[in-house]
Amino acid sequence: MAKVRGAIDVDIEGCKGCSVCIPACPTDVILLANNVNGKGYHYAYMETPEACTGCTNCALVCPDGVITVYRIKV
Amino acid sequence: MSEITIKDIIKPENIVYEKTSLMTDKSLSYCPGCGHGTTHRLVMEVLEELGQENDTIGVAPVGCSVLAYEFMNIDMQEAAHGRAPAVATAIKRLWPDKIVFTYQGDGDLAAIGTAETIHACNRGEKIVIVFINNGIYGMTGGQMAPTTLPGMKTSTSPYGRDVNSMGNPLKITELIAQLPGTYYVSRQAVHTPSAVRKAKKAIKKAFQNQLDDKPGLSFVEVVSNCNSGWKMEPVASNVWMEENMFPYYELGDIKLEGNLL
Amino acid sequence: MMKQSKTNKMGELRLMKGNEAFAEAAIRAGVDGYFGYPITPQSEVIEYLMAEKPHERTGMVVLQAESEVASINMLYGGGGSGKKVMTSSSSPGISLMQEGLSYMAGGEVPCVVANVVRGGPGLGDIQPAQSDYFQSVKGGGHGDYRLPVLAPSSVQEMSDFVPIAYELAFRYRTPVLIISDGLIGQMMEKVELFDQMPRLTDEEINELYPWATNGKPKGKKRRVITSLDLDPYKLEKHNFKLQSKYKTIEAEEVRCEIIECEDADYIIIAYGSSARISQKAIQLAREEGLKVGLLRPITLWPFPKKPINELVEKGVKGILSVEMSAGQMVEDVKLAVRERTKVEHFGRYGGVIHSPEEVLEALKNQIIGD
Numbered sequence: 176m177a178k179v180r181g182a183i184d185v186d187i188e189g190c191k192g193c194s195v196c197i198p199a200c201p202t203d204v205i206l207l208a209n210n211v212n213g214k215g216y217h218y219a220y221m222e223t224p225e226a227c228t229g230c231t232n233c234a235l236v237c238p239d240g241v242i243t244v245y246r247i248k249v
Numbered sequence: 250m251s252e253i254t255i256k257d258i259i260k261p262e263n264i265v266y267e268k269t270s271l272m273t274d275k276s277l278s279y280c281p282g283c284g285h286g287t288t289h290r291l292v293m294e295v296l297e298e299l300g301q302e303n304d305t306i307g308v309a310p311v312g313c314s315v316l317a318y319e320f321m322n323i324d325m326q327e328a329a330h331g332r333a334p335a336v337a338t339a340i341k342r343l344w345p346d347k348i349v350f351t352y353q354g355d356g357d358l359a360a361i362g363t364a365e366t367i368h369a370c371n372r373g374e375k376i377v378i379v380f381i382n383n384g385i386y387g388m389t390g391g392q393m394a395p396t397t398l399p400g401m402k403t404s405t406s407p408y409g410r411d412v413n414s415m416g417n418p419l420k421i422t423e424l425i426a427q428l429p430g431t432y433y434v435s436r437q438a439v440h441t442p443s444a445v446r447k448a449k450k451a452i453k454k455a456f457q458n459q460l461d462d463k464p465g466l467s468f469v470e471v472v473s474n475c476n477s478g479w480k481m482e483p484v485a486s487n488v489w490m491e492e493n494m495f496p497y498y499e500l501g502d503i504k505l506e507g508n509l510l
Numbered sequence: 511m512m513k514q515s516k517t518n519k520m521g522e523l524r525l526m527k528g529n530e531a532f533a534e535a536a537i538r539a540g541v542d543g544y545f546g547y548p549i550t551p552q553s554e555v556i557e558y559l560m561a562e563k564p565h566e567r568t569g570m571v572v573l574q575a576e577s578e579v580a581s582i583n584m585l586y587g588g589g590g591s592g593k594k595v596m597t598s599s600s601s602p603g604i605s606l607m608q609e610g611l612s613y614m615a616g617g618e619v620p621c622v623v624a625n626v627v628r629g630g631p632g633l634g635d636i637q638p639a640q641s642d643y644f645q646s647v648k649g650g651g652h653g654d655y656r657l658p659v660l661a662p663s664s665v666q667e668m669s670d671f672v673p674i675a676y677e678l679a680f681r682y683r684t685p686v687l688i689i690s691d692g693l694i695g696q697m698m699e700k701v702e703l704f705d706q707m708p709r710l711t712d713e714e715i716n717e718l719y720p721w722a723t724n725g726k727p728k729g730k731k732r733r734v735i736t737s738l739d740l741d742p743y744k745l746e747k748h749n750f751k752l753q754s755k756y757k758t759i760e761a762e763e764v765r766c767e768i769i770e771c772e773d774a775d776y777i778i779i780a781y782g783s784s785a786r787i788s789q790k791a792i793q794l795a796r797e798e799g800l801k802v803g804l805l806r807p808i809t810l811w812p813f814p815k816k817p818i819n820e821l822v823e824k825g826v827k828g829i830l831s832v833e834m835s836a837g838q839m840v841e842d843v844k845l846a847v848r849e850r851t852k853v854e855h856f857g858r859y860g861g862v863i864h865s866p867e868e869v870l871e872a873l874k875n876q877i878i879g880d
Contacts, residue, residue, distance in 0.1 A: 182258035184259055191280075191281030191282070192281060193281035193282030193483040193484075194282070194482070194483060194484050198441075198484060199442050224255055229258075229265055231266040231442075234267075235266075235445040236287060236439070236440065236441060237286075237287070238277070238281070238282060238284065238286030238287045239276075239277050239286050240269075240286065241268075243264060243266065244264070244265050245260065245263040245264055246258070246263060246265045247258050302726060303725050303726050303727065304725045306591065306723050306724060306725060308587070316738075323726050323732050324725055324732050324734070325732070325736075326586070326587060326590050326617075326723055326736070327735065327737065327738055328587075329583060329613050332579070332610075335579075335581075335584050336584065336587035336590075337587060338573070338580075338584055339584035339586075339587035339588035339591075342571045342573060343542055343571060343588050343591060343593045344593075344724050344725075347724060347725050364580070365579075365583070368575075368580065
């Protein structure tokens with residue numbers, strides 16, 4: 176079975192730091208940044224990018240649709 | 250094995266999920282964590298996948314999603330509070346080959362619009378109704394809704410909903426499922442990935458029914474959080490919803506192909 | 511007051527009730543959908559339409575809605591998508607429609623609404639009245655808006671005004687009201703029906719009305735029908751646009767009829783049934799040697815201020831405003847006259863109809879005077 180590696184790109188300015196993506200991630204990739212975006216929200220980012228499998232769970236639950244998911248086979 | 254960097258992965262040819270082009274570029278006006286945003290996206294994804302972007306008219310309600318038409322990149326009409334099913338009825342009857350849907354909240358659909366909801370369902374209008382039930386009036390500041398749970402505190406039930414004076418939460422979805430005019434009735438949620446996948450299937454089924462000219466109305470309720478109105482953090486509000494709303498508003502198909510399940 | 515045929519050939523002649531002529535005219539005017547609710551004295555409109563099966567004649571949709579509230583919102587949806595839509599009701603039902611009319615004025619949605627006026631206020635009675643003038647002309651719904659209002663005074667006009675109303679509705683993107691009353695709605699007269707006008711095709715609608723929401727055109731921006739704008743500066747700008755539209759309508763769409771006013775010392779101003787009754791009153795007056803004329807507004811809004819002004823400038827000695835109400839149109843007459851001559855109101859109301867003799871009596875007592 177081919178292994179996969181994934182990555183997400185978060186539209187930082189669109190993210191509202193709601194955190195709903197965090198429990199959705201099966202491999203605990205996402206955390207909220209200490210920094211804030213222009214609206215003052217702590218945005219989501221990949222804290223453990225190596226663990227991302229590109230499963231799209233985070234993007235599915237994101238209310239603001241700010242997550243784009245990428246995946247490659249390795 | 251060479252080290253794979255994020256830059257290697259994040260390339261256009263590797264996209265497995267991106268937001269549908271049928272959502273406009275406008276930043277959503279909903280509170281962080283609100284199910285409205287997710288549901289909007291699912292409806293637009295479904296319409297894009299069904300290739301209906303040029304043949305759909307949506308009707309927005311009054312409520313938090315009064316601005317739905319700012320975010321949905323299709324022809325839309327803004328209806329008066331509760332009146333969306335009547336507006337949609339006429340559009341569908343006059344343009345029977347188009348896809349017509351309403352998108353409504355609990356005050357819109359089950360309080361002021363109860364008559365319009367029931368009669369559109371009873372006539373079996375061949376439209377889709379997407380019903381967001383968060384048990385509260387978000388837009389106007391968190392007042393009690395017909396679907397507010399017993400004992401739930403809102404700005405007009407500050408000591409908790411008293412069923413002796415305000416009655417029990419109105420299960421409008423079960424009510425309209427009894428009507429022969431409804432063809433497909435389902436209750437879903439959008440707070441976890443698995444819930445989102447099921448909700449999307451239900452919404453797709455609803456719109457496919459209209460494409461297939463099935464006899465009757467397709468009705469999808471989405472039980473959602475309202476973390477602002479419920480005065481909780483988004484993730485905590487989803488947990489509260491699982492523990493309190495779902496036992497009362499059970500998820501799943503209620504009516505399939507015109508038959509109650 | 512017979513309308514001339516466009517060709518020399520006479521149109522189909524029938525003896526019909528006002529309500530029925532209105533319904534038949536809707537089919538012939540190429541109306542796409544009628545959505546209504548029964549209420550006396552105008553239920554014949556929907557009954558006629560249901561019996562005629564216009565879907566088989568022209569493809570017209572007829573639907574009995576669950577209420578007047580639903581009806582007017584069906585018009586919002588249908589009109590917003592570019593179709594010719596219509597409803598009819600009577601005073602209490604029209605009250606229920608005010609929300610929808612305000613939304614349509616704000617969203618610039620065309621439609622035609624007929625009000626067959628009955629006695630009020632409240633549930634009132636089912637007899638004719640003209641006490642919805644304020645409701646029709648001064649708003650009725652909330653916000654800064656006006657609606658063109660046509661006032662037929664015969665069964666012929668109940669038919670003829672339908673295509674005129676749609677012309678206005680779509681030229682200006684506005685609801686248009688047709689104010690009838692229980693007398694005209696129920697009485698039977700000879701009417702010459704106009705020939706069937708074709709309903710617009712979907713392509714024609716998209717050509718003519720690029721604002722209509724019937725599916726985003728390929729390669730073009732999607733359309734929105736709304737009356738909401740949370741930015742007050744934008745909403746003010748939108749209101750400027752509406753006001754400018756109303757100024758144009760006031761300048762260009764006044765319609766009225768002027769009968770025997772050239773030598774008149776006194777004028778009666780009346781519309782609808784009151785105009786018919788006043789015509790007889792004028793005849794009686796002239797038989798007594800009194801020189802009385804009639805100005806019949808056909809558009810209640812825009813109000814015929816200029817023709818009234820011309821009569822005042824000519825030097826009429828007094829004006830009696832006759833209306834089956836406690837005195838509504840008289841306020842607009844007074845505004846137009848600006849105290850340059852005597853203006854009084856006469857009318858029976860609550861569903862009571864004044865007689866020509868009563869009108870003449872009132873003219874003598876209140877205007878010609880002591």
